[in-house]
Amino acid sequence: MEDSWRQQLDGGEVLLIDGATGTELQRRGVPMDDVAWSGAAVLSHPEIVRETHEDYIRAGARVIITNTFGSTRQMLGPAGYGDKVEVVHRNAVRLAIEARDNVGEPGVAVAGSISTEPPRFDRDAFLAPDKELAAYQEAAGLLAEGGVEVIALEMINETQHATRAMTAAKEAGLPIWLGVGCKKTDDGCIVSFDHPDLAFETLLDALVPLGPDVINIMHSEIAAVPEAIGMVRERWSGPVGVYPESGYFTAPHWNFVDVISPADFVKEALNWVSKGARLLGGCCGTSPEHIRALHAALPELNDAR
Numbered sequence: 659m660e661d662s663w664r665q666q667l668d669g670g671e672v673l674l675i676d677g678a679t680g681t682e683l684q685r686r687g688v689p690m691d692d693v694a695w696s697g698a699a700v701l702s703h704p705e706i707v708r709e710t711h712e713d714y715i716r717a718g719a720r721v722i723i724t725n726t727f728g729s730t731r732q733m734l735g736p737a738g739y740g741d742k743v744e745v746v747h748r749n750a751v752r753l754a755i756e757a758r759d760n761v762g763e764p765g766v767a768v769a770g771s772i773s774t775e776p777p778r779f780d781r782d783a784f785l786a787p788d789k790e791l792a793a794y795q796e797a798a799g800l801l802a803e804g805g806v807e808v809i810a811l812e813m814i815n816e817t818q819h820a821t822r823a824m825t826a827a828k829e830a831g832l833p834i835w836l837g838v839g840c841k842k843t844d845d846g847c848i849v850s851f852d853h854p855d856l857a858f859e860t861l862l863d864a865l866v867p868l869g870p871d872v873i874n875i876m877h878s879e880i881a882a883v884p885e886a887i888g889m890v891r892e893r894w895s896g897p898v899g900v901y902p903e904s905g906y907f908t909a910p911h912w913n914f915v916d917v918i919s920p921a922d923f924v925k926e927a928l929n930w931v932s933k934g935a936r937l938l939g940g941c942c943g944t945s946p947e948h949i950r951a952l953h954a955a956l957p958e959l960n961d962a963r
């Protein structure tokens with residue numbers, strides 16, 4: 659049977675994904691690790707991880723993303739959890755599936771998150787290329803074995819590490835959601851979220867040929883999103899999603915400062931849908947109330963297509 663998330667997109671309908679996981683765990687009191695951020699939270703706070711997934715499903719999300727953004731060996735190893743990579747991935751997928759079962763929404767899909775972030779978000783701390791590729795292969799394999807329906811590559815904001823992550827995700831044999839981040843510079847250029855010297859269009863030119871199934875503009879500055887959707891659609895005829903951030907990061911903590919209100923979030927989302935976005939959710943700083951507001955506005959969002 660075809661995946662329900664794919665059916666919904668094929669039918670042209672707006673598909674709701676969840677909001678932030680890592681920053682939502684922080685908001686609910688889970689300590690963030692200096693090295694691996696929320697990467698090991700499924701070991702220390704499994705109930706809060708499962709509750710967070712459940713709250714997103716109750717809010718209306720049809721896809722939830724596992725808490726494995728910071729869980730590759732590249733991040734967990736230096737954090738002192740090198741012997742826990744397997745159990746972290748298995749538990750993260752299990753908690754997401756349990757959340758779906760507990761709420762009683764079997765049609766909800768579970769996407770497995772993989773990022774190419776280095777430990778401490780320190781770009782001098784990447785593993786050697788062969789070990790780095792192996793870390794992504796390990797994560798993708800564990801997520802697939804656990805039962806995710808999608809691999810969600812997240813914060814793929816440059817090309818070198820992206821290619822390795824994409825290779826690993828393809829080997830897992832699941833649909834790939836490519837998450838790219840962008841922001842707007844003071845002079846109005848749209849650039850990679852954390853590589854301001856890299857134009858977003860140049861990034862897309864390198865990433866689109868890698869062959870994802872969905873492109874999500876994620877962890878992006880809301881002000882940059884409308885133009886970014888146009889840039890993606892000029893290069894890509896497949897499904898486009900948006901799940902932006904709101905607030906700002908001071909590693910390893912999110913600052914919930916000037917977080918967009920759910921009502922304003924819906925207003926922005928209506929514009930994104932009119933420009934062609936079909937998957938909607940939130941990244942860092944967003945909460946179940948943002949997803950609940952999108953869900954309540956689904957008739958208007960579908961009318962805006």
Ligand SMILES: [Zn+2]
Pocket residue numbers: 877903941942
């Ligand atoms: Zn984020």
